[in-house]
Amino acid sequence: MKSLLDILDLDRKELQQLIDTASDIRKFPGKYSHACDGKILATLFYEPSTRTRMSFESAMLSLGGGVISMADAESSSSAKKGETVIDTARVISCYADIIAIRHSKEGAALAAADKGTVPVINAGDGGHGHPTQTLADLMTICTEKGRMEDLTIGVAGDLKYGRTVHSLISAFSLYSGIKLVLISPEELSLPRYVIDSVVTPNHMEYIESRSLEEHIGDLDVIYMTRIQQERFEDPTAYGRLKDSFILNGALMASAKDDCIVMHPLPRVNEIAPEVDEDKRACYFKQVANGRSMRMALIKMLLEEAQKDPIGKEIGLASRAARLPEPEAKKHRCKNERCITYSEPSTEPIFVTEDGRHYRCAYCERTLALK
Numbered sequence: 179m180k181s182l183l184d185i186l187d188l189d190r191k192e193l194q195q196l197i198d199t200a201s202d203i204r205k206f207p208g209k210y211s212h213a214c215d216g217k218i219l220a221t222l223f224y225e226p227s228t229r230t231r232m233s234f235e236s237a238m239l240s241l242g243g244g245v246i247s248m249a250d251a252e253s254s255s256s257a258k259k260g261e262t263v264i265d266t267a268r269v270i271s272c273y274a275d276i277i278a279i280r281h282s283k284e285g286a287a288l289a290a291a292d293k294g295t296v297p298v299i300n301a302g303d304g305g306h307g308h309p310t311q312t313l314a315d316l317m318t319i320c321t322e323k324g325r326m327e328d329l330t331i332g333v334a335g336d337l338k339y340g341r342t343v344h345s346l347i348s349a350f351s352l353y354s355g356i357k358l359v360l361i362s363p364e365e366l367s368l369p370r371y372v373i374d375s376v377v378t379p380n381h382m383e384y385i386e387s388r389s390l391e392e393h394i395g396d397l398d399v400i401y402m403t404r405i406q407q408e409r410f411e412d413p414t415a416y417g418r419l420k421d422s423f424i425l426n427g428a429l430m431a432s433a434k435d436d437c438i439v440m441h442p443l444p445r446v447n448e449i450a451p452e453v454d455e456d457k458r459a460c461y462f463k464q465v466a467n468g469r470s471m472r473m474a475l476i477k478m479l480l481e482e483a484q485k486d487p488i489g490k491e492i493g494l495a496s497r498a499a500r501l502p503e504p505e506a507k508k509h510r511c512k513n514e515r516c517i518t519y520s521e522p523s524t525e526p527i528f529v530t531e532d533g534r535h536y537r538c539a540y541c542e543r544t545l546a547l548k
């Protein structure tokens with residue numbers, strides 16, 4: 179049984195398979211309309227969502243399956259009474275064959291997958307990751323640019339809290355010839371852990387910049403993001419940074435004729451409405467691609483669960499060596515945004531790639547071991 183907690187739970191071959199299936203779904207939807215007959219998807223959303231939740235639900239219904247949904251889990255579920263994510267996941271596993279969860283805490287989807295007994299899909303965990311948005315993004319790049327390699331990709335906006343960016347950059351590490359231009363205010367630059375865990379080990383080429391104008395003419399893909407107001411501790415900082423980058427018609431005049439403009443949506447002010455009419459604007463195509471990719475993903479995970487209902491592959495914890503359990507229990511992750519911090523009954527899991535540096539498997543922050 180496999181879950182999708184982090185985009186790197188999928189290898190390049192599996193990503194290509196998903197893109198191929200999603201393309202086939204777009205061409206021949208009828209072929210898939212009974213692919214998940216009798217199966218139930220539970221959507222468990224503790225944070226606001228329009229696209230992602232409805233996209234999952236529409237995807238499952240189009241596969242012939244059923245949906246049970248908790249749209250406002252933070253205030254209307256037993257979370258309000260103090261139930262932990264792991265208990266909720268155990269319970270929902272009795273009602274559904276697959277779970278899509280969105281939560282404000284980093285690593286919440288891993289916590290759910292660790293104790294749940296059905297595949298879990300991370301539909302966004304705090305400012306950490308959002309792998310199914312990346313599936314939509316990859317399909318869009320592949321379809322619109324015809325390739326995933328040898329591209330100069332500018333990612334602009336909130337690179338610190340923007341979870342779609344973290345997952346997207348992780349996925350790019352699987353492809354060669356990608357040059358990243360990371361455009362953000364200094365305070366919102368890409369977190370150290372993303373640089374250390376994917377960018378540096380994969381020798382990814384990147385530059386950091388404070389200016390979209392300076393680089394727009396070099397970019398094959400312009401990936402705009404919203405400044406993530408809900409993750410700011412200091413509201414005045416949000417006020418100062420919120421309009422840092424605005425892509426408008428005048429700026430688009432300096433962009434390549436064959437570049438594409440992407441955005442995970444919702445947008446606030448980052449892309450002026452006039453850009454919508456530009457043939458290079460692809461953000462609404464991303465939405466459609468997201469639904470097809472989620473269909474392909476649900477189908478794949480349910481098929482894998484059928485083949486192997488017991489074995490579990492869960493995120494980082496299955497890709498890197500784990501600190502033995504008795505030792506792990508002696509440590510705590512110090513990241514206040516991590517699910518293990520707010521829900522201490524969650525089992526601590528620390529992993530290492532080099533046998534020396536350990537990271538929390540939930541939020542990926544480095545753990546200093548004495």
Ligand code: NCD
Nearest residue numbers: 229230302308404442443444
């Ligand atoms: C993104 C998210 O939730 O992280 N939205 C989405 O799922 N398409 C982006 C955002 O909220 O800025």
